[in-house]
Amino acid sequence: MAQIKDVALHAGVSVATVSRVLAGQTAVTDATRQRVLDAVKALDYRPxxxxxxxxxxxxxxxxxxxxxxxxxxxxxVSRAVEDIAYQNRMRVILCNADENPDKEALYLDLMRDENVSGVILSPTLRTLARLPLRDYPFPLVLVDRCNPDTVADAVVLDNSDAAYRLTTHLIEQGHRRIVFIYGATSATGHQRLDGYRNAMARHGLDSEAHAVPATADDACQATRQRLTVQPAPDTFIGSNGLILLGITEALREVQLRFPEQVALAGFDNLPWTRLVEPGITVIAQPVYDIGQAAIELLMQRIANPGQSIRRVVLRGELLARGSSMRRAA
Amino acid sequence: MAQIKDVALHAGVSVATVSRVLAGQTAVTDATRQRVLDAVKALDYRPxxxxxxxxxxxxxxxxxxxxxxxxxxxxxVSRAVEDIAYQNRMRVILCNADENPDKEALYLDLMRDENVSGVILSPTLRTLARLPLRDYPFPLVLVDRCNPDTVADAVVLDNSDAAYRLTTHLIEQGHRRIVFIYGATSATGHQRLDGYRNAMARHGLDSEAHAVPATADDACQATRQRLTVQPAPDTFIGSNGLILLGITEALREVQLRFPEQVALAGFDNLPWTRLVEPGITVIAQPVYDIGQAAIELLMQRIANPGQSIRRVVLRGELLARGSSMRRAA
DNA sequence: GGTCGCAATGTAAACGATTACATTTTCTTC
DNA sequence: GAAGAAAATGTAATCGTTTACATTGCGACC
Structure with missing residues (x-):
């Protein structure tokens, strides 16, 4: 493996000059720069x-x-982050916390060990709560999840508002007994719950919400459970794509028809939501944009650590499909 | 930030001893080991x-x-690889090649620059073809995709066999005019195509296959296109989950009913395949196992570079659902 | 008790770049 | 053409570990 001194020798210059050429500095003659680059190529040198x-x-x-x-x-989101990062000559270390605060803490330590330039994090509730206590040796940008009072850059959806609009839509379609199932570990779930509750309260309706671990299986389980209890709900809302999936599975198991026997809606415009008859009403998130905004925010902060905290709030789009339509009287 | 010499000073030993303790070597007294560990903790030292x-x-x-x-x-697969890697104190750099051979080459170079201990790769056809020409400075394990003659460790499905079984199942159910849509860039698609062709030939039926870029949109487009041409097919097979999704979308657009008007089957037991009425018949892959086998293979090779090339072939499981059932006569 | 052997520990030389500082070259300007 | 400034280049220290090699300490054995 060629080293920088081999390149220097080959080009007839000093190692410092080679380093400077590779760093793209200006204080080098075009002629020597060219000789260095030739040597780099000739030796297939990689720093x-x-x-x-x-x-x-x-x-x-x-x-x-x-x-x-x-x-x-x-x-x-990962795709977006990776795309932009590599365009800017940065590497990405991707870690999957599995909604587990311990794993999250482990990975944050790992980031410190790796001495990364910055971190993008979608925190669990616990980590979010502890954020002010800890002091991380790198810039941190939150994505998807944050609280009104978190002191960090963040990119999030207008969760409460989107849930409010979604719930209002359902109410306007004549649904009344609306059950909200949400992920217990994420701030997102709670904010969407708020929006749901506000909409219900404003129309004089009672809220009914169930917190579950944020997996499809748990949501399915919870829905099954709820179906055994009278009075049966009109309608289910799932606070994210995985939960919506679980609810859908449970309703399909018992052969309930949308929207005649039960209405359904949720978050995340996943491909399959269009396929399930007659289409499931969802709030679509601008997913790629969220990732892109996060890494851009991070790079700005790396370049300029002193800048004031920023929060980017993106708007969810209501896609009304068959599953939420007014049922025949 | 504490350094190793601070720890050494604090513990009253030399830096070499600290390094040895941290490396878990045996040639250290229990007493000094303890003093070093205490110092590490006291100073919150991280190498x-x-x-x-x-x-x-x-x-x-x-x-x-x-x-x-x-x-x-x-x-x-990523989840499995990550899980096992971190259990073994290894880091993972995850890269997404987007089925693009250029990106793939770029990332392989990057791996060389990073001087990684090994690489797990799901190659495009082009990269697979060029594999013998290149010599990578790290152990390489292929996952999901390889040829009979590729000289590298690999973990794959019994693609041809699984496609054969799936096609035979469809034929046995009375379907005849079966169209196979597959991803042009992957070896997997071609092997599954082989299995499909074999099954068709064995039953004296004509094959009809269409290669598409491996995305849902392209598969959807191709299906739409095919539906405009007479004679219309009995049945569609999608060579992977994304393509199956695209086909399903196209068939839903024109309101064709499964399996009365058209039958459908494919690869990958994704959650939504159960949700689309009346359930889509698929070959289920042991996905987590595939990832796990890949990283274990890689770690074995890292530990023992001289060992002979291994190939792990896992069996796909046919899940027969409503979409492939015999239609009423 | 001296010597040998081995375990425990210490000293200092790598690893391969970047970069502060020193030096040389080139360009202005008179 | 000389002086001085600026640009280009070179020399060598440095980053924080690991590890080869040197040294010390200690018990066993004769």
Whole structure:
């Protein structure tokens, strides 16, 4: 493996000059620059990243800690983050916390060990609550989840508002006994719950919400359970794509028809929501944009650590489909 | 930030001893080991990974280059790889090649630069073809995709056989005019195509296959297109989950009923395949197992570079659902 | 008790880059 | 053409570990 001194020798210059050429500095003659680049090519020289990072104390790597990689929301966010990062010559270390605060803490430690330039995180409720107590040695951008009082850059949906609009839509379609099932571990679930409750209260209706672990199986279980209890609900809302999936499975098991026997709606415009007859009404999130906004925010903060805290709030779009339509009288 | 010499000072030993304790070597007295560990804790010392990697020339990082992170198959593989890797104190760099050979080459170079201990790769056809020409400076394990003659460790499904079984099942159910839609860029698609062709030929039926870019949209487009041409097919097979999704969308658009008007089957037991009425028949892959086998294979090779090439072939399971059932006469 | 052997520990040289500082070259300007 | 400034280049220290090699300590054995 060629080293920088081999390149220097080959080009007839000093190692410092080679380093400068590779760093893209200006204080080099065009002629020598060219000789160095030729030598680099001739020897197929590639700088040793470990050495570079040790000496320069820079890393050009960012950490991305997602709550659940199986959730298509996060895979799409990851895609965006990765795209933009590599366009800017940064590496990404992707970690999957599986909605587990311990894993999350572990990965945050790991990021510190790796001396990353910054981290994008979708925190569980516990980590979010502890955020003010800890002091991380890197810039942190939250994505998908934050509280009104969190002191960190963040990119989120207008969760409460979107849930309010979704619930209002259902009420306007004549549904009344609306049950809300949400993920217990995420701030998102709670904010959407707020929106749901507000909409219900404003129309003089009683709220009924169930917290579950944020997996399809748990949501399915909870829905089954609820169906055994009278009075049966009109309508279910799932606070994210995985939960909506679980609810749908449970309703399909007992052969309930949408929207005649039960109405259904939720968050995340996943491909299958269009396929299930007669189409499931959802709030669509601008997923790629969320990821893109997050990494751009992070890079801005890395470049300028002193800048004031920013929060980007994106709007969800209501896609009304058959599952929420007014049922025949 | 505490350094190793601070720890040494605090514990009253030399830096070498500290390093030895942290490396878990045996040639240290219990008493000194304890003093060192106390000092580490007291100073909250964390080794500088860049320095360690530079000096030791080890990295304990593996690269995972998946073909398409949006394909749930690969997200589940990633989960498995990550789980096992971190259990073994290894880091994972996850890269998404988007089925693009150029991106793939870029990431492979990146892995070389990062000096990773090994790489898990799901190659496009082009990269697979070029594999013998290149010589990578790290162990390589292929996952999901390989040829009979590829000279590398690999973990794959019994693709041809599974497709054969699936096609035979459809034929036995009375379907005849079966169209196979597959991803052009992956070896998997071609192997499944072989199995399909064999089954058709054995029953004296004509094959009809269409290659498409491996996305749901392209599969949807191709299906729409095919539906405009007479004679209309009995049945569609999608060579993976994304393509199956695209086909399903196209068939739903024109309101065709399963299995009365058209039958449908494919690969990947994704959650939504159970939800679409009356359930879509699929070959289920042991996804987590595939990822687990891949990283275990890789770790074995890292530990023992000289061992002979291994190929792990896992069996797909046919889940017969309503979409492939015999239609009423 | 001296010597040998081995275990425990210490000293200092790597690892391969970047970069502060020193030096040389080139360009202005008179 | 000389002086001085600025640009280009070179020399060598440095980043924080690991590890080869040197040294010390200690018990066993004769």
């Amino acid at each position: 040793d990243l470990a050495a570079r990072r040790l000496r320069s104390r820079r890393n050009d790597t960012i950490g991305l800690i997602v709550a659940d990689i199986r959730n298509p929301f996060f895979t799409e | 500088d990974l860049a320095a360690r990697r530079l000096r030791s020339r080890r990295n304990d990082t593996i690269g995972l280059i998946v073909a398409d992170i949006r394909n749930p198959f690969f997200t589940e």
